[in-house]
Amino acid sequence: MLGLSLVSIATAALDAYTDYLRSTRALLFQLVTPVYYIAEAPYLIGNSLNESLSSRKNLRAQLEDQREKLLMLSHTAQRYRTLKADNDRMRVLLGSKEKLPGSAVIAEIVSVQSTPSSHHVIIDKGSSDGMQVGQAVLDAEGLFGQLVEVSSTTSRVLLLIDRDHAVPVQVTRNGARSIAGGTGSRDSLILENVPVSMDIMVGDLLETSGLGGRFPVGYPVAEVTSVVLDATSVFAEVKVRPLARTNQSRFLLVVFTADQERSDRLDEEV
Numbered sequence: 001m002l003g004l005s006l007v008s009i010a011t012a013a014l015d016a017y018t019d020y021l022r023s024t025r026a027l028l029f030q031l032v033t034p035v036y037y038i039a040e041a042p043y044l045i046g047n048s049l050n051e052s053l054s055s056r057k058n059l060r061a062q063l064e065d066q067r068e069k070l071l072m073l074s075h076t077a078q079r080y081r082t083l084k085a086d087n088d089r090m091r092v093l094l095g096s097k098e099k100l101p102g103s104a105v106i107a108e109i110v111s112v113q114s115t116p117s118s119h120h121v122i123i124d125k126g127s128s129d130g131m132q133v134g135q136a137v138l139d140a141e142g143l144f145g146q147l148v149e150v151s152s153t154t155s156r157v158l159l160l161i162d163r164d165h166a167v168p169v170q171v172t173r174n175g176a177r178s179i180a181g182g183t184g185s186r187d188s189l190i191l192e193n194v195p196v197s198m199d200i201m202v203g204d205l206l207e208t209s210g211l212g213g214r215f216p217v218g219y220p221v222a223e224v225t226s227v228v229l230d231a232t233s234v235f236a237e238v239k240v241r242p243l244a245r246t247n248q249s250r251f252l253l254v255v256f257t258a259d260q261e262r263s264d265r266l267d268e269e270v
Contacts, residue, residue: 104253105129107137110154117184119159121145123252126153134214136255142220142243143167143208144252155254159246160221161186169221170209174199177209178238180221186246189222191238196229198236206240216257 111122125131127150135147137157145165149156158165165182169191176198178191194200204224210217222240229236 103256104138105131105256107155107252107254109250109252113156114159117163119162119182119184119186119246120148121157121159123155123157123254124153125254126151126155128152130256131155131254136208136215136219136257138219138253138255139244139249139251141245141249142222143215144244144246144249146214147254157252160244161189161242161246166192167215167221168209168211169206171200172205172207176200177211178206180206180240187241188225189240189242191240194236194238196234196236200224200227200236200238202227216255219255 105125107123107125109121110124113120113122123137131147131150133147133150137144137146143160145157145159145162147155148158160167160180160182161184162182163184167180168177169180170177178194178198178200180189181192183190191200202224206221206224208215208217208219208221220243222242224238225241226239227236228238
């Protein structure tokens, strides 16, 4: 019995001591907790920064990838628009070709050689394609110029707006004839020596008259934009706007007249 009493007393004392230590440990843990957080703070902040930097890096990589894809799509869209515009221009040009009395060859401008006093372009067709000096050149809207120099693979075109270019024309409405000369400006031609008695008015359309044999009759050339009558002069000052898009057209038609086609056939027979 005495032994059991001693054991009970020891157990009670241990329990009391343990309870006492529990409260002490809780107090110590409460005191140490801030120190623990302070000690762990660098690691926690470092991990957070690493995760943040990694996320930003991934986002930046994704953004760059999206930018590249957007750029490629933009390039594709631009190329599609360019091809569509070229296709539309070719369709218009082919429509014009069907209206011509003679045959024609489609040519592309490969170089522009224009100065304030001279306007020329180079096309990708030459003598190997049957080109000859003097042939009329048109775009989808009207007379563009004429061939003035021909090599084996390319030709030089003198634009109708050049100061050295002149073309016999007639008013579509009544057949009144004149000569349209280049001014060096892309927006205007001038009719030479128009008598004040000539029946011509703003809005009249001009076409090639066929006189001189250089240009076949009936090619659209220009529209009258101004008619000024001077009581002191026997000539009217008439300005016209060329119909050809001399600063925009890329594809042109080089026209063969019946005489030129006949000459080509004779050359082939020889």
